[in-house]
Amino acid sequence: MEETQWRVKGPLELDDDKWAEKFSKAANLQYELNHLHPSQIQRKKELLHELFGQIGENTEVLLPFYCNVGTNIKIGKGSFINTNNNYLDTDSIEIGDYTLLAQGVNIICANHPVSTKERIVPVDDKLDDGKYAYINEEGNFDDSIEYTFVNTRSPVKIGDRCWIGANVIILPGVTIGNNVVIGSGSIVTKDIPDNSIAVGNPAKVIRQND
Incomplete structure (x- = not known):
């Protein structure tokens, strides 16, 4: 599902x-998961299977771990997630x-429109008719109206x-291909093809990963 097909107003x-x-x-x-004693290995495994939509065999998740939904996350076998990963998995x-x-x-799957008039809209759906009558010629919003924000979303792979x-x-x-390395601190804004090494803000491919 593309962002433009999903538009929801306000805190979900x-x-x-x-x-x-x-x-x-x-x-x-997550509260229980992130407060487990290190010895509670079996309970951790049970909670991860309940939290995620899928978690493969021999995949390890170090704590603490954070997400919005959990069931939108699918992880394959033999993978490793280190501490303090945070996933906004609205998609x-x-x-x-x-x-x-x-x-x-x-x-991050969650997003918002860049345009202010598309991002900040009246709570009242009758006023949110796409005509923007509540914004004057100087671009000022009518302060007598209650506003909220618009959410969009896109998947990540x-x-x-x-x-x-x-x-x-x-x-x-963003889709990141197979056999890809993303350098520390990078911000990935666009797809990265298979067998690539990418770094930077925004992340760019610097060479092939042989």
């Missing part, structure tokens, strides 16, 4: 019962087999045998 956990239930369940599971996140994600990786460096940020709609 406050304005929609289905989203509220998903967020609440994920928050409760699907797919991570392949034998892929390494270093500490502090952020994967990471292939097999990748290495995502520390503190990398992966933005909505």
Whole structure:
């Protein structure tokens, strides 16, 4: 599903019962997960299987770990997620087999329109008719109206045998191919092809990964 096909107003956990239930369940599971004693290995495994949509055999997730929904996340076999990964999974996140994600990786599916008049809209749907009558010629918004923000989303996919460096940020709609290395601190704004090494802000391919 592309961003333009999904437009939701306001904080999802406050304005929609289905989203509220998903967020609440994920928050409760993460609270228990992130407060486990290191010796509680079996309970950790149970909670990860309950939190994620899929987690493959021999995949390790170090704690703490954070996400919005959990069930939108699918991880293959033999992968490794280091501490303090944070996934805004309002859309699907797919991570392949034998892929390494270093500490502090952020994967973001959630987004908002860049244009202010598209991002900040009246709470009242009758006023939110696309005509922007509440904005005057100088671009000022009518302060007598209550406003909220618009949410959009796009999926993120990471292939097999990748290495995502520390503190990398992966933005909505990005697909990272197989056998890819992303350098630490990079911000991935566009797709990265198979067998590539990419670094920087925005991340750019610097050479092939042989």
